[in-house]
Amino acid sequence: MKNNLFGKKTEALSQKVKSGHKFLKEKSMSELLEYVGKTIDLPIAKSFDNSFIQKSSRKSNDHFLTGLGLFFITEKGKVILDCTAGHYQMPWGYSSDITNKAIINAMNIGITWDCHSDIPGNPLKALARELVSIVNGFDGLDDPRLDDIVEADNILNRAIVSTCTGTVACAAAFRMAYVYYKNNYSELGAPVFITWQNNYHGTDTFAQAMRGMWPGLFSKDGVEFVQLEANNLEQVKNTFEKYGKRIACFFFEPVMMNNEALLIKDETVKLMRKLTTEVDAMLVVDEIQSCFFVPELMMFRQYDVVPDAVVVGKGMTGGVHGQSATIFKKKFDNLAQFDALSTNGNAPMAGVSALACINAIKENREHLIEVQNLYFNELKKVASEFPELIEKAMGRGLLGGFKFKDREKAIEARELLLREGLWVRVHAYKEHHRTLLMKFALIIEPEIIDFFFNKVREIFKKL
Ligand SMILES: Cc1ncc(COP(=O)(O)O)c(C=O)c1O
Structure with a gap:
């Protein structure tokens, strides 16, 4: 040609x-x-x-x-x-070469770049397994402990891997929190979504509204957004006292790369975990920036805390084909397939590059x-x-x-x-x-x- x-x-x-x-x-x-x-x-x-x-x-x-x-x-x-x-x-x-070689090998054995998003092949299923292994601190996709946790409660054991961008993966987590709240606490009023001020969890309208854009677009009867000063423990405590079980979700990024690389401190995350557990709200870590840039693969592993969901993307495929994922606890497995899906998601080659990146980080830890x-x-x-x-x-x-x-x-x-x-x-x-x-x-x-x-x-x- x-x-x-x-x-x-x-x-x-x-x-x-x-x-x-x-x-x-x-x-x-x-x-x-x-x-x-x-x-x-x-x-x-x-x-x-x-x-x-x-x-x-x-x-x-x-x-x-x-x-x-x-x-x-x-x-x-x-x-x-x-x-x-x-x-x-x-x-x-x-x-x-890490991704290039993995892709060339994959092409040579007949793995294709994309496929029907409805029927993901082995690379994506392997990626889901590997991501669950990572968030639980297991030893890779062959770790036999994985088979014991599939149906366990209160453990990160589900993954959506059909999304391409961080925005769509974050949106999946917002929706899970919303649906969980609606199913369990809707009689209390509109759900409250808490974030830090100057957060950035994507470019869709909901994510932008969470950081104060599009005022008036979402009515307070539908959803309430609360932004707190990062690491301000008093504000966190007061907010939980004020809204209690109306809180559906606390969404945060460990190092806020859209807010001067501000680090969320260990004691803050511990408090967030304690209070979200008390009111049965979802604690979500947005690792879009931090994933695959730390020796542990995900930065939340540096805190002694298990969140309810972890969102990854961006660097996961080493800059090849966009791929994001949301890894979460079974009790939030409440979305229909097309609630969280990109047409170009579930692409086999994205899975190959992500798996190659995971191996390389483990080998060079x-x-x-x-x-x-x-x-x-x-x-x-x-x-x-x-x-x-x-x-x-x-x-x-x-x-x-x-x-x-x-x-x-x-x-x-x-x-x-x-x-x-x-x-x-x-x-x-x-x-x-x-x-x-x-x-x-x-x-x-x-x-x-x-x-x-x-x-x-x-x-x-x-x-
Ligand atoms: C923390 C965080 N969340 C979400 C996103 C959105 O990811 P994407 O641009 O892939 O939609 C970004 C992008 O910069 C991000 O930094």
């Missing part, structure tokens, strides 16, 4: 991508670090412009061309060290612990070296950031780092937000850690 992907631009653009990728492939990590921030020569090829993309997405005048591991090259030829794993979804960086400790300790150290500039280090493990004292300085730091070829993000779109955010891929090594923090020090000295 003729390659005419990009119409008349096909030949020139293909050469450009190929040449950029070859550049990345032929260099070692140390060699690439020397190029970070520099512009390399690439074959001349005119890119497509942005005119057909919606206005709000036209901010940048330089776009992604190709990437490998932690590095990518822009259309203008700039070499970038990606400190945010793409948009936080590629635990193994760009074009990883000790190394990941070591490197993540090194990284986070260094983050805290650098924060303490600049007391005039930095309020504190935020987050945990690879999900972290520098909270600045001054918002403008945070924005300036991001600009300067970007100019130097370090792709970080800044949370400054709300008035009180002032945090530089990073979420490196798992393949970060001590050499990268040194390079990154030395550059950060250089920039911080200039501010």
Whole structure:
């Protein structure tokens, strides 16, 4: 078949991508670090412009061309060290052999990319089993204990794996909480959904309403949303006293990556678990950001608490085919099939890539612990070296950031780092937000850690 992907631009653009990728492939990590921030020569090829993309997405005048591991090259030829794993979804960086090889093997034995969503094949059924194993701290999908818990009460033993995006998986959990409440407590009035302020649990209208958008769209007779200040134990206690059994659900993210990498503390989660249990409300951990970026695969395993549901997605397939999942206790198994389903969900190859990512994290667990400790300790150290500039280090493990004292300085730091070829993000779109955010891929090594923090020090000295 003729390659005419990009119409008349096909030949020139293909050469450009190929040449950029070859550049990345032929260099070692140390060699690439020397190029970070520099512009390399690439074959001349005119890119497509942005005119057909919606206005709000036209901010940048330089776009992604190709990437490998932690590095990518822009259309203008700039070499970038990606400190945010793409948009936080590629635990193994760009074009990883971990997923590529697993997919090629799978294709060779006849596993297809997609299938009928109604009849998931072995990769997805294996994934459901593996996810249940992980949330229970078992030893993989062959662990015989799995067969003993299928019908157990009060244990995470069901999974919806027919969804692609985090939003749809979160929506599945909201609906389960809603249906459970309606079936058991509807005479008490409208159910109450509790979240932290500045939460982010997806882009559908319900999730957005939970963070205060679309006021008036949901009537208080139908559902009530309550947002609390993160880690404010008094507010949590008062809210449970006020609403009691009207509370259907408490939904939270361990490190709020849309709220300055704010960590929900151990004591907070313990209290949330105690109070939700008392009123028979669903405690849901949104691990869309944290899953597959921690050595335990899911961050809630670092708290000594078992939630009622865990939502995973984003990085689970290593940036290949979108796949999300909701793992929950049997008593919440109350949705019809089409209540939580994406047409492209249940795709065999998404299952293959997720299983490959799980195996790779398990195989590298000790190394990941070591490197993540090194990284986070260094983050805290650098924060303490600049007391005039930095309020504190935020987050945990690879999900972290520098909270600045001054918002403008945070924005300036991001600009300067970007100019130097370090792709970080800044949370400054709300008035009180002032945090530089990073979420490196798992393949970060001590050499990268040194390079990154030395550059950060250089920039911080200039501010
Ligand atoms: C914590 C959290 N929940 C849910 C979502 C929604 O996931 P998706 O963009 O795959 O719909 C995101 C996305 O950034 C997220 O960070």
